[in-house]
Amino acid sequence: SYDLTQPFSVSVAxxxxxxxxxxxxxxxxxxxxxxxxxxxxxxxxxIYGDYKRPSGIPERFSGSNSGNRATLTISRAQAGDEADxxxxxxxxxxxxxxxxxxxxxx
Amino acid sequence: xxQLVESGGNLVQPGGSLSLSCAVSGLPFSNFWMSWxxxxxxxxxxxxxxxxxxxxxxxxxxxxxxxxxxxxDNAKNSLYLQMSSLRAEDTAVYYCARDHKEGPWDVWGQGxxxxxxx
Numbered sequence: 001s002y003d004l005t006q007p008f009s010v011s012v013a014x015x016x017x018x019x020x021x022x023x024x025x026x027x028x029x030x031x032x033x034x035x036x037x038x039x040x041x042x043x044x045x046x047i048y049g050d051y052k053r054p055s056g057i058p059e060r061f062s063g064s065n066s067g068n069r070a071t072l073t074i075s076r077a078q079a080g081d082e083a084d085x086x087x088x089x090x091x092x093x094x095x096x097x098x099x100x101x102x103x104x105x106x
Numbered sequence: 107x108x109q110l111v112e113s114g115g116n117l118v119q120p121g122g123s124l125s126l127s128c129a130v131s132g133l134p135f136s137n138f139w140m141s142w143x144x145x146x147x148x149x150x151x152x153x154x155x156x157x158x159x160x161x162x163x164x165x166x167x168x169x170x171x172x173x174x175x176x177x178x179d180n181a182k183n184s185l186y187l188q189m190s191s192l193r194a195e196d197t198a199v200y201y202c203a204r205d206h207k208e209g210p211w212d213v214w215g216q217g218x219x220x221x222x223x224x
Binding site: 043044045054084086088093094096097098 | 141143152206208209211214216
């Protein structure tokens with residue numbers, strides 16, 4: 001098993017930057033992906049390969065990964081960014097999700 | 107247009123069996139690993155199973171090993187999840203998803219709901 005710890009919630013003022021962390025043992029040695037899930041909707045990939053953005057994802061979304069923490073940053077947060085965010089890694093042919101973080105835009 | 111459409115979700119009694127299907131269109135199905143991911147009511151995402159492009163390799167989360175079987179039919183562009191000895195904790199929305207070559211799931215179906223209850 002591989003535990004991934006995320007803060008339960010993060011609040012951010014409209015237009016400011018939000019940071020969502022994903023903690024794991026030596027996670028910097030793994031490849032991290034991030035998903036956004038709005039209420040009642042299907043998860044959407046927003047960052048893959050630690051920092052890459054899929055087509056159609058705004059540049060406001062960025063990612064980094066080092067040491068024991070991976071980070072998803074949402075710059076200039078908008079109301080539409082309110083959602084749950086999950087990190088994801090593969091470890092020894094098994095997949096693990098983080099506990100999820102609810103991002104609230106104030 | 108890429109589409110993944112799950113079906114087969116239902117209410118089933120504990121100990122029962124159920125088979126889920128995922129019909130895939132708009133992408134070269136046989137070129138991709140495919141996975142099932144589930145989400146219990148009000149809970150986070152949980153990976154369930156993954157199968158290689160040609161079906162020769164399968165991986166499962168520990169909690170379903172020996173009870174669930176993932177399979178695929180590349181001629182029918184379809185992914186399956188056979189579930190047996192179902193438990194209340196298997197209650198969830200089950201999503202099928204395409205495995206991007208770099209590891210994430212970049213295309214998801216809308217999900218199908220499985221409820222295990224007496």
